Amino acid sequence: MSRHELLALPATTDVETAARAFGLGRTTAYALAKANEFPCKIIRAGKTYRVITADLLRVLHITPETSDGAGSSHPAPSNENDPIHASSN
Numbered sequence: 001m002s003r004h005e006l007l008a009l010p011a012t013t014d015v016e017t018a019a020r021a022f023g024l025g026r027t028t029a030y031a032l033a034k035a036n037e038f039p040c041k042i043i044r045a046g047k048t049y050r051v052i053t054a055d056l057l058r059v060l061h062i063t064p065e066t067s068d069g070a071g072s073s074h075p076a077p078s079n080e081n082d083p084i085h086a087s088s089n
């Protein structure tokens with residue numbers, strides 16, 4: 001799954017989707033969930049398992065991109081008054 005697909009997931013997702021994110025097969029994922037050994041938090045409601053998306057993202061070290069410019073690859077504008085950039089006339 002791509003980073004974009006993972007960030008677009010709802011608050012909880014099914015085990016099959018989370019298994020794809022980890023590169024696990026369906027049978028292995030359900031076996032881990034049943035043994036309470038799935039790599040992230042799971043909620044069990046009756047016979048249904050739901051994976052907590054926030055924990056899935058945390059375990060995979062995926063964070064939402066910020067829109068404040070942090071980590072931007074664009075260089076900062078130069079300051080003409082800076083002695084390094086000032087011309088020598």
